Amino acid sequence: MKPWPRALAVPAAVLLAVLAACGAQQAGSRGAHTRLAAASVPAFGHIFVIMEENKDYSQIIGSSAAPYLNSLLSRGASASNMDAVTHPSVNNYLADVSGQTYTTVPPAVGSPISDSCTPADSGCSTTATNLFDEIEASGRTWGAYMEDMPSACYTSYSSANYVERHNPVPYFSQIRDSASRCANDKPYTALAGDLASAATTPNFVWITPNQQDDMHNGTIQQGDTWAQSNVPKILSSPAWTTQHSLLVITWDENANQNDGNHIPFIALSSDGSIAPGTVDSTHYTMYSFLRTVEDAWGLAPMHAGDIGASGMAALFTGAAPPSPSRTQTSPSPTQTSPSPTPTGTQPPQRPLRAAFMYAWYPENWTHGGTYPASHWRPVAGYYSEDSKAQIERQITELNYGRIQHGILSWWGPGSKTDQRVAPILADSAGRDMYWSLYYEPAYTGQAALSSDLAYIHSHYASDPHYWVYDGKPVLFAYTRSVSSCTDVANWMAANAGRFFIDAQVFAGYRNCAVQPDSWHQYSPATRSDDQAGYSYSVSPGFWKYGETRARLARSVSAFRSAVAAMVASKEPFQLVTTFNEWNEGTAVEPATAWASPSGYGQYLDVLHAYPTN
Known part of the structure; x- marks a missing residue:
């Protein structure tokens, strides 16, 4: 049995504990675990995630306020029954990359971690195993790109329209305390250079727009305009045009906290593994998407949320990537090659x-x-x-x-x-x-x-x-x-x-x-x-x-x-x-x-x- 991660030991007044159904957790690092990838989830070379903010499914899908985002549905798919994990923001971001939510002990024992708890605060971090750990252990690469973040792995509450609670990376102290790993958590301006070639594009790319562009403080129209300006940069990159890639655009939580946390979820693939116009009505949570990434790359589920979830296999066709149609401008091989010999008759020994x-x-x-x-x-x-x-x-x-x-x-x-x-x-x-x-x-x-x-x-x-x-x-x-x-x-x-x-x-x-x-x-x-x-x-x-x-x-x-x-x-x-x-x-x-x-x-x-x- 693999050991469960524990919260970083800090003074009790500010301790951030990992909530685990199994009770007290043991200390110690977790070794790399792998398993066979689920056959129905493609083994993508690159996975891109754009995380938007606080919108109900009905506010985006079919809305005239988001024409560009809706235009993507004709090229990809919508998961029409996707729920976020919880409220408020920070616990969703952490759950989406680690498979569990977190609580504070005290001041309010058992209450969810607050959005005001920043990685810069003593104790507002954890050593829990997360997707970034798993990706590195598998030999792959990752990069997180935060719009308006002033420097790599920034841990203060906010800067301009950047807020720390929309960036899960620094909450994991094993990343934050490592200069080399922390360098993967970058200002969004670094993405353009990294997209220059498939080799420099990380296997896993997480993108958080700023509070105006992610629709948290800005309008749906602002967010749609940002997507129209930025998504094509991904779709024209070598990692997309020459590799087997997946793009997901989704929201951390909905705006109506009494509506089951129903959120939009849009997915496109570069290789035909998602049929254009697909609407997958299977009930999912964001733990299902985390499990999908794990299935694609043969990574082990980490915590209760992703362990209990199934991957989003129904989203994919399951077919091998189709060959592009060919326009023959030269004669076909049977017309231009030497005449075929009859079946079973070997060619002469020239x-x-x-x-x-x-x-x-x-x-x-x-x-x-x-x-x-x-x-x-x-x-x-x-x-x-x-x-x-x-x-x-x-x-x-x-x-x-x-x-x-x-x-x-x-x-x-x-x-x-x-x-x-x-x-x-x-x-x-x-x-x-x-x-x-x-x-x-x-x-x-x-x-x-x-x-x-x-x-x-x-x-x-x-x-x-x-x-x-x-x-x-x-x-x-x-x-x-x-x-x-x-x-x-x-x-x-x-x-x-x-x-x-x-x-x-x-x-x-x-x-x-x-x-x-x-x-x-x-x-x-x-x-x-x-x-x-x-x-x-x-x-x-x-x-x-x-x-x-x-x-x-x-x-x-x-x-x-x-x-x-x-x-x-x-x-x-x-x-x-x-x-x-x-x-x-x-x-x-x-x-x-x-x-x-x-x-x-x-x-x-x-x-x-x-x-x-």
């Missing part, structure tokens, strides 16, 4: 173009605690290789790039990459596409290797769309399993003549007494590599997620030169590293960053322009 492909999505969109684990966004969105439509799309794109052969990363019997081989082969029926496997497991002995090779041979080698060369099914071997002459000898012994083996090169490979059937280099951080007599490989670039600088910068012109040299080499195997390794940023698959009029992207356009013969 120089062949093949691409390394990774059927490990959606799992690998999250990697090392990062989502999405890529600097780039595919045009198709963060797709799943379990989708027949996605596989068919990829085959069309491969063929457009004059790629007839794919090399599927394979991690052993029963793995996800194994489970997807048969469907990919089946979906290639009637198409000019043939597949090999890239054997990735480490060498653990002859028995395991022999067993794996027997498994691959019996399950896939006889399929009419498994790649055959020199009369044998083709199998590529990564250096993890073959990195010395001894390993090559072991491989060829285990193979027993069943496969055409193409091994990754290593120092001195040409001097091995026992040779495989062919050699290749897998080194996408290098623009091109020629293994004379065997293969030639090219790469569009290499920028691994989490790294601040590309190991190989993307350049369409440099890639074009590399492809031209590859074709001129006449090497028998001409390899593209890679079609869709998004974690390392080596993909030629269409992405928003290199979109082109053809709809296939600039890198596939280059490959299309250079046939292998």
Whole structure:
């Protein structure tokens, strides 16, 4: 059982205690807890929250005083039965990010924390675990942006139209007392710079307008005008246009304290996961939204409110992000590529173009605690290789790039990459596409290797769309399993003549007494590599997620030169590293960053322009 957080120990006269149903709470820090994300809540890359003030649902939704806010409903959704947690302001802000409300002991034992209790007052803070703690523990980032706040993590009662009770961050002393963490609580003016790129935009963005613009002291019209001026800055930012993002605009509480605290709640997504015009009538509280953020990112519920709530799954379509429609200005692949060979008839053994492909999505969109684990966004969105439509799309794109052969990363019997081989082969029926496997497991002995090779041979080698060369099914071997002459000898012994083996090169490979059937280099951080007599490989670039600088910068012109040299080499195997390794940023698959009029992207356009013969 995880320990509950306790209030910061201070003199009793000003103690802020955490109200917990379980009674007295134990001291001590809480470790990071994670759980599997709910399948029906998308794992957004960025979540934006704009918190407005003190309006009933009926004062905003359908109101002529808020034309811009209502216009957003045609692009997104409304949760029509959303209630705030409590009254007054400060307890809502704290509840919305921690899953519980707070009380003071004394002067009025058990009474809710007052709006006049500021973080600058001795005792008006807590060490309770909160959403900002959870986000950091998951490896993500957050930023809170407060309009008119004069400096980071400002703790005084007010300044101009800024008030501390509309900013939950400084009430958590573990953040307030840390200069590095407190720096994430910023004046609103910092947001424009942070929105300049997806990399500088925090995963979680909280925005509080000032008291005029949030409708607390200002009119609904003023708040709507502020939204019209500021929301488009989010919707035009790279974090929105190139990432899987969510925007929520909601209110801390309603104006009529006798009306069940019914508040407006507006949500938009950048990827189609919220259907335009959706009205979700499920009864929610703001604890439900907190739980939704936790579900999206696999964070553990913290306290009674979010533990007892369900996420807002009904708000989302549950469908994979749709691919944007394409306007084809070039002939389709079937018209411009060489005529397709009949199903099951392998292409002649001329120089062949093949691409390394990774059927490990959606799992690998999250990697090392990062989502999405890529600097780039595919045009198709963060797709799943379990989708027949996605596989068919990829085959069309491969063929457009004059790629007839794919090399599927394979991690052993029963793995996800194994489970997807048969469907990919089946979906290639009637198409000019043939597949090999890239054997990735480490060498653990002859028995395991022999067993794996027997498994691959019996399950896939006889399929009419498994790649055959020199009369044998083709199998590529990564250096993890073959990195010395001894390993090559072991491989060829285990193979027993069943496969055409193409091994990754290593120092001195040409001097091995026992040779495989062919050699290749897998080194996408290098623009091109020629293994004379065997293969030639090219790469569009290499920028691994989490790294601040590309190991190989993307350049369409440099890639074009590399492809031209590859074709001129006449090497028998001409390899593209890679079609869709998004974690390392080596993909030629269409992405928003290199979109082109053809709809296939600039890198596939280059490959299309250079046939292998």
